[in-house]
Amino acid sequence: MTELLVSLKNVHKRYGGSTVLSEVNLELRKGECLLLRGGNGQGKSTLLKLLAGLIAPTSGERIIVGSPPPVIGYAPDRLAGLAMTSADYLRHMGRIAGIEPRTLQPRILELHERFRLDPANKTNMRHYSKGMLQKVNMMQASLREPDLLLLDEPFSGLDKASVEHLLSSLQAVQQIGTAIVVAVHGDIPAEYLLYRTLLVRNGELFLEQEQEQEEGVRAKGSPQREVRYEVKSKLDERQVNRLELSFPAVQLAPEDDGCYCCFIPESGLQRFIAELLEAGGILLSLQRQEEEGKQ
Amino acid sequence: MRALLAYLHKCFMTSYRYAPPTFVYLLGIIFVYSVVPNPVMGSYAFSASFLFIVSIALSAAVIDLERTNQELVTSMHAGSLSKLNMAKVLYSWLFTLPLGWFAVAYPALTNKFDRAASLEELLMATGYHAAAAWLGASIACWFTVKLFASRVQSLMLLAAVIACSLGAKGLENVLPQGWDNVLHVLPPIRFSIHAMMNYDSVSWAMKLWAMIAPLLYGSVSVLVFAIVMNKRKLN
Numbered sequence: 001m002t003e004l005l006v007s008l009k010n011v012h013k014r015y016g017g018s019t020v021l022s023e024v025n026l027e028l029r030k031g032e033c034l035l036l037r038g039g040n041g042q043g044k045s046t047l048l049k050l051l052a053g054l055i056a057p058t059s060g061e062r063i064i065v066g067s068p069p070p071v072i073g074y075a076p077d078r079l080a081g082l083a084m085t086s087a088d089y090l091r092h093m094g095r096i097a098g099i100e101p102r103t104l105q106p107r108i109l110e111l112h113e114r115f116r117l118d119p120a121n122k123t124n125m126r127h128y129s130k131g132m133l134q135k136v137n138m139m140q141a142s143l144r145e146p147d148l149l150l151l152d153e154p155f156s157g158l159d160k161a162s163v164e165h166l167l168s169s170l171q172a173v174q175q176i177g178t179a180i181v182v183a184v185h186g187d188i189p190a191e192y193l194l195y196r197t198l199l200v201r202n203g204e205l206f207l208e209q210e211q212e213q214e215e216g217v218r219a220k221g222s223p224q225r226e227v228r229y230e231v232k233s234k235l236d237e238r239q240v241n242r243l244e245l246s247f248p249a250v251q252l253a254p255e256d257d258g259c260y261c262c263f264i265p266e267s268g269l270q271r272f273i274a275e276l277l278e279a280g281g282i283l284l285s286l287q288r289q290e291e292e293g294k295q
Numbered sequence: 296m297r298a299l300l301a302y303l304h305k306c307f308m309t310s311y312r313y314a315p316p317t318f319v320y321l322l323g324i325i326f327v328y329s330v331v332p333n334p335v336m337g338s339y340a341f342s343a344s345f346l347f348i349v350s351i352a353l354s355a356a357v358i359d360l361e362r363t364n365q366e367l368v369t370s371m372h373a374g375s376l377s378k379l380n381m382a383k384v385l386y387s388w389l390f391t392l393p394l395g396w397f398a399v400a401y402p403a404l405t406n407k408f409d410r411a412a413s414l415e416e417l418l419m420a421t422g423y424h425a426a427a428a429w430l431g432a433s434i435a436c437w438f439t440v441k442l443f444a445s446r447v448q449s450l451m452l453l454a455a456v457i458a459c460s461l462g463a464k465g466l467e468n469v470l471p472q473g474w475d476n477v478l479h480v481l482p483p484i485r486f487s488i489h490a491m492m493n494y495d496s497v498s499w500a501m502k503l504w505a506m507i508a509p510l511l512y513g514s515v516s517v518l519v520f521a522i523v524m525n526k527r528k529l530n
Contacts, residue, residue, distance in 0.1 A: 054367050054376075056526070074371045076364035083309035092305065095298035097372040140368060 011060030038200035044183035073146030079137040081126040111139040130157030234282040299382035316352040332409035339420040340491035342398035350431030354387035377521040387432040395424030426509040433513035483508040
């Protein structure tokens with residue numbers, strides 16, 4: 001069994017009279033990835049803040065294991081654009097975190113390269129797009145090479161290419177032993193990320209699924225068959241917005257006849273269709289496709 | 296701590312929140328001394344009281360300078376919310392120090408007094424201004440929006456505390472016997488004002504106590520605030 005980093009024991013969290021989290025028991029170990037799924041106001045963000053130690057539980061215990069304690073990186077759901085460049089911002093955060101100047105500068109350059117931002121860009125963060133701010137948010141959380149990375153809606157505002165890029169970055173940090181907790185509304189197309197999913201509903205946690213990596217196939221370098229579905233549906237603007245919010249990595253392409261087309265990996269199909277129908281959308285066609293995947 | 300102070304300075308400068316209280320103070324001092332001559336320590340009593348109010352306004356702006364999410368991020372990097380809050384109060388005080396130096400130096404250098412101020416008076420006045428600024432900064436941190444249901448509520452209560460602190464002497468006379476103990480919990484700016492207004496007649500012990508009391512009260516206030524916020528965290 002891998003090393004334990006943080007655990008929550010019988011944690012309850014109440015604000016005023018309302019219970020946000022009740023009887024939460026959770027253990028996070030080195031190298032594991034946990035996906036927290038749930039709608040707005042279900043307690044995902046509160047759970048992340050509790051894990052980060054930013055808020056205290058009303059009752060129960062948060063136990064940090066290890067000496068020195070694990071380094072925790074936290075990215076809130078959105079970052080306010082400050083009147084400074086991304087490099088300046090990271091420099092300030094790095095110094096506050098106590099990172100040596102000689103290691104901080106190369107780290108800032110490395111993170112800019114990883115998240116495809118120009119470190120020499122003199123544009124003020126106030127003028128950054130939501131996606132760019134989200135990247136800076138991820139960068140600040142990764143500054144100290146954390147043992148535990150807590151990400152609140154990290155895919156919000158990112159385009160498809162950035163989402164894929166972020167997922168591959170997460171896969172890389174998971175492989176070096178970083179534990180990751182990601183709070184999302186919907187599913188993530190993370191076929192190559194080993195994770196377990198917990199559903200957060202009315203402040204309670206439910207185990208939803210455990211996705212296993214097909215290690216053998218890829219380790220041998222043999223081609224993997226990717227199965228995806230082409231979904232055609234009739235949606236209005238509100239329904240499109242809802243689906244885009246729940247499935248940020250899915251691109252809904254409008255067609256000439258007013259319908260929408262998109263491609264969904266097999267793992268996320270069931271949830272996508274359920275959300276589409278629940279939103280009031282009309283499913284027109286569903287077509288299975290198989291193709292040679294990544295090695 | 297230096298890294299936190301540098302970051303807060305960058306944020307505060309680019310927010311321009313410092314502008315209204317700073318300019319009100321500087322222009323206020325220039326305006327008041329447009330009429331000459333003025334008594335030395337009596338004038339400093341006014342500028343120190345004025346700085347007490349201005350430092351409260353500046354500190355309140357610094358305490359709520361960051362948006363909630365950014366505050367979460369900064370306190371994560373700083374290691375604790377207490378450290379961040381201490382840095383904010385310290386930064387507020389450091390920011391107001393040059394205002395105090397201006398209030399002491401401006402009338403002395405431009406001959407606004409009825410006589411030349413002695414070196415002792417200049418040094419003591421600098422100390423009283425610094426103590427008043429520290430007291431103001433340390434009180435304002437309690438009136439952050441994080442501890443109150445609404446901004447209006449916190450501002451109303453803060454205004455009441457300022458008024459009671461400055462008018463404590465008058466309150467002492469109107470409060471029923473026994474109730475005057477309540478005055479002990481008020482920020483002790485009244486000691487500084489009294490010592491400066493009666494500078495020639497009060498003892499040295501009183502002169503020093505009038506400087507130490509606000510510094511001590513402010514330090515205890517900041518310490519208790521840090522403990523409360525550490526327990527409360529960012530709820």
